[in-house]
Amino acid sequence: MIPIARPLLGDEEADAVREVLASGALAQGARVKAFEEAFAAYVGRRHGVAVCNGTAALHVALLAHGLHAGQEVLIPPLTFFASASTVLLCGARPGFVDVDPAHYTMDPAKLGAGMTRKTAAIMPVHLYGQTADMDPLLEAARARDVRVVEDACQAHGAAYRGRKAGALGDSACFSFYPTKNMTTGEGGILVTDDDEVAASARLLRDHGQTSKYEHAVVGFNLRMTEIAAAIGLVQLKKLDGWVARRRQNARFLTKALDGLEGLVPPSEGPGRTHSFYQYVVRAEPGFPLTRDEIVQTLADEGIGCRPSYPMPLYKQKALRDRKVFGRCPVAEQVVGRLFEIPVHPGLTSEDLDRIAEALDRLGRPS
Numbered sequence: 001m002i003p004i005a006r007p008l009l010g011d012e013e014a015d016a017v018r019e020v021l022a023s024g025a026l027a028q029g030a031r032v033k034a035f036e037e038a039f040a041a042y043v044g045r046r047h048g049v050a051v052c053n054g055t056a057a058l059h060v061a062l063l064a065h066g067l068h069a070g071q072e073v074l075i076p077p078l079t080f081f082a083s084a085s086t087v088l089l090c091g092a093r094p095g096f097v098d099v100d101p102a103h104y105t106m107d108p109a110k111l112g113a114g115m116t117r118k119t120a121a122i123m124p125v126h127l128y129g130q131t132a133d134m135d136p137l138l139e140a141a142r143a144r145d146v147r148v149v150e151d152a153c154q155a156h157g158a159a160y161r162g163r164k165a166g167a168l169g170d171s172a173c174f175s176f177y178p179t180k181n182m183t184t185g186e187g188g189i190l191v192t193d194d195d196e197v198a199a200s201a202r203l204l205r206d207h208g209q210t211s212k213y214e215h216a217v218v219g220f221n222l223r224m225t226e227i228a229a230a231i232g233l234v235q236l237k238k239l240d241g242w243v244a245r246r247r248q249n250a251r252f253l254t255k256a257l258d259g260l261e262g263l264v265p266p267s268e269g270p271g272r273t274h275s276f277y278q279y280v281v282r283a284e285p286g287f288p289l290t291r292d293e294i295v296q297t298l299a300d301e302g303i304g305c306r307p308s309y310p311m312p313l314y315k316q317k318a319l320r321d322r323k324v325f326g327r328c329p330v331a332e333q334v335v336g337r338l339f340e341i342p343v344h345p346g347l348t349s350e351d352l353d354r355i356a357e358a359l360d361r362l363g364r365p366s
């Protein structure tokens, strides 16, 4: 089976972890600080606050920006559950802004209609490794004095008009889950230029402690370990090379899809550098196989292929039970047609040829 994702971990990561183990200092310390500084510098931000996963980064970011009950955060409907759950965990409510049909990210043309007097923040998601169209989103948010938190959990190494994903809004959050463009095992980070947000996030991730056993606010324990940070420091050095490989693999796959009418490859929006966390194909209604038949056929051929999200987020039971609703016709139309095929940098040229041949067979009537 060619896996849909595979973390690339080698001797360098193993040596870095061994060094931490030998030191006996396992909890947040010097390596976490070094990783925060290195990652923030990579993105082009003044502060990095490392935490134990991407969900924690989003949660802490929203709290550090002062989100609370009675307020609303606008998010897109095509995303991972944490985009909505973290809003609810702050006591605020998620509202949904539909996606644009070409790139599946928050549609700036729909943002204005989604804003209410309760809207305190927007959280665009840089989906599948491509940033949302940030300039018009930022303009609309600034006009209403609304905060912008980028959910960049899928977009390490992506860029928008020459700036890195994560350097576009007021703050941004990344995940280092093992399937991501780089990993720390589990991990996350919040990056920002805002001194107050960074200071508040540092308190919230560590019991609100200002010094040992001195607690200024009620916080959590969301700290990153030294082991995770040591892996992250090694992985960060390799990120740009891996993203270049992902882009090269994506070009190959797009060429393989050329001529297969009814299978639409991902497209890169103007000014955007896609980092191809996922390579997502859309099956049009005219294609002889449904999305689920395609996924089954490719899986039978040993290609790790899977549907993308099963439904717009607001249809999840956990959200309906809390009376969170949405109506996003574009997301509803495309969600059942999207599927992911392997694009990761661990693919060999034989793997890529096998995928191309399997795609080609899909388009040939049996």
Ligand SMILES: Cc1ncc(COP(=O)(O)O)c(C=O)c1O
Binding pocket: 053, 054, 055, 056, 058, 079, 080, 082, 083, 125, 151, 153, 154, 175, 176, 177, 187, 188
């Ligand atoms: C868009 C998005 N937001 C948030 C998260 C949460 O990150 P984590 O799994 O590290 O908690 C993820 C990760 O899967 C994600 O893809």
